[in-house]
Amino acid sequence: MLDHIQAVIVDLDGTMVDTLGDFVVALNHTLDDLRLPPVDRGLVERSVGKGSEHLVRTVLDHQLALPEVAGSDALALSWPREQIHALALERYQHHYLFINGQHSDVYPGVVEGLQGLLATGLPMACLTNKPLAFAQALLEIKGLDGYFSQVFGGDSFERKKPDPLPLLKTCEALGTLPAQTLMVGDSQNDAMAARAAGCPVALVTYGYNHGDPIAEAPHDWLLDSLAELLD
Template sequence: MGIAALVFDLDGTLVDSADDIAEAVNRTLDDLSLPRVSEATVRSWIGEGVRRLVTTALAHARSTRPLDEVMPTFMRHYRDCLLRSPRLYGGVVEVLQQLQARGLPMAICTNKPSALVPPLLDHLGIAGHFAYIIGGDTLPQRKPAAEPLLHAAQLLGQAPAHCLMVGDSATDLGAANAAGMPIVLVRYGYPRDLDLEAADAVAVIDDLRQLSACI
């Protein structure tokens, strides 16, 4: 494919953070005297940014509280829970080291607020592998819009067609297709209702260590 750079999604692709995000949601619901929800339920909501996450949680609880009134409370809990128990998926460190050794520059493109990404990468020991971070608030648009990936490609100095997106969801797939960027999807993340087998992807892999075979 002539891949010269890679762009990684974060949550559900490199990091399993669903339990921490669920705890932030549930602490917010506690503060609103609303019932808690399961980690599996929150996992099905992850991927479209924090405002969409909280909107979905409020709708699920049939709450009419204004979103802008709830967001400061959620963001406080989100920051408090950020480093509670995140873990890297298997093979992440090994693969990032191999890609860096091959001289392939890498960026993160996530819908997570940008200020929360560096502390998480530092905590997990992988910050040094990424030249750029594009968060959900870096641009006016966020995935599945094309702009975040186009911006990542520009920062990496490559045409979108020469970058490879690695993600786990319909949000990632939509962004990659809109940007004209090839994508590899992982099966182990937060696919929600995405039919991975029917997705227009270069490959769908079970383990990130299979990525090198796709480049």
């Protein structure tokens, strides 16, 4: 798999760390602030991967449309939608700052895979749609920060995955050509960005992909574990 590969870019949420618990807790604190009912894990799992703004907006709009919310004292019902979106994002980021990493776990095989990649001498970057400050903190909390020479978040560039720009900019930072830079991710966002950038892509089978089968996303390899990168 690593033949002709000169660098590796790895996604974070759903690829290295199962952060669904963090998302659910932070979102439910946010919804409670707005006097809205809590969200179920299924909706959160289908909504993650496109950045905090998309996640908060999707969950908020879903909860506002619930029949039991109509006629309630929910704060969000009396405000313009864009204003309540902005407030919800602010409250979510406030809560996430304190929750980050507390309800999440590193997936099996991740440390083994990263250690193996490090031993090859290939430079590695972490590229995620999570805000950079949260990504850096999570990597440090989980002991994964030492594997990456570069870390980029959803606010590091003008656009997020599935746009190819973040991958192209990350390849520039690594000093490698896209065709020789492997993207490792868990969703169609990673797959579409990699294809558009000209990077080969390996997708893990256990992450978040908006409820769709990961095998249907464009890929060169499917992995049950990051440890398989060395096979």
